Amino acid sequence: MQSQAKPIIGVLALQGAVEAHKLHIEACGAEFKPVKTAKDFEYIDAFIIPGGESTTMLKLIERFNLWDILKDQFSKKPVWGICAGSILLAKTVLNPEQESFNILPITIKRNGYGRQLDSHYAKIDGYEVSFIRAPIISEIDESVKILASHKSTPVWVKYSDIMATTFHPELTMKYPSPMHRAFIDLI
């Protein structure tokens, strides 16, 4: 209640599905801002790490020396990892093993359902979403809250002000998605 200014949601725009978030974020009364460099990070209120290729994002984070800066930002502001983004936040990554920010106590298996032929739709919380070469959360610490499951594994989880979804609500053109709403409510 301190300020009436719109919260600014920064979508990490090194690579991936960035623009698709714009109308969802605006429908929640917040401002959409693609962010790539440390100076952009200061002015945002919450981060979305979008879907894309987790290996590509990792390489770019390393190459542009953003690792420590992002880790510091994630400790101060709400962050939501989507698909590739959820892989970057997880404690442990499998298939193959790879580095991560290790701030969400889950184990996640990349391409858990298979390849593109196994990509599919599902209804989560009454809202239609897409699973695209999606990962599967194979282990989860009891401190992590499960907000939704699909095919008997958690797909939408929350831990303090860290949120993760293994699916894509941003590709659905009914604005805003309940996941965007829930995330922006964390601010």
Add this chain to the structure above:
Amino acid sequence: MSDNKPSQNNVMNIKTGLAEMLKGGVIMDVVTAEQAKVAENAGAVAVMALERVPSDIRKAGGVARMSPPEIIEEVMNAVSIPVMAKCRIGHFAEAQILQEIGVDYIDESEVLTPADEEYHINKHDFKVPFVCGAKNLGEALRRIGEGAALMRTKGEPGTGNIVEAVRHMRRINAEIKRVQNIDESELMTIARDMGAPYELLKIVRKEGRLPVPNFAAGGIATPADAAICMQLGAETVFVGSGIFKSDNPDKFAKAIVKATAHYDDPAIVLEASKELDGVAMRGTEISEIDEPMLMANRGW
């Protein structure tokens, strides 16, 4: 199958959805598992598994066909990023084989020798998404009408010469602007002249862009080539011969990825251009190419 159809019309096609995930990235042509690993390690968002890169296809002459399945499977086993593969224009049986292998995207590509000079593949018949090339808006919308989930410029593959990709990108942009600016009553005539499906042209007029993502391909050989394509509106770049026909594939791959991520920041594109540690592929002037080897003219 029912799982792959949304119950309402408000969810983006799952095929186009994968293309959304590839945005802002570089898709690299590779011919072996080792090259695929170099590409993945450099930060490629996907690889295109081939028997030969386009410049070698030009040199070899003869008929260029789908790659042997063993090569594609070897690449699929080597990396965790999406793997694409090419079939000949109109060769739906090659596409069926690629779907059976389980590739993530099929490129119905003018780089290979066309199998059908009249009909492209009915891509709606497939569960695997397709990418196709186009030189202009009408061609792009015909391919989307047939079910392509992603478009790219044709450019002139295997030349290391960006001029055709730039021409195609600018042409599509100009035609989109024209469609946005005309009176709606003129739209059917434009559709007839362009040979574009009317309903898709209406979407272009309303949205000011193609109904699927639009990437650039054909002749990209340097970080600056990637940057010009992205600044002209491409959402991702395909690099064919440009990486593994350069002096230093690892450095070229990394530099092009870096320049693509920050295409709008000349300071970073400069930095990337200084990290090549070798010269780019030699390149070919388009007028030196014999007419039948102009790949952009294949398909309609």
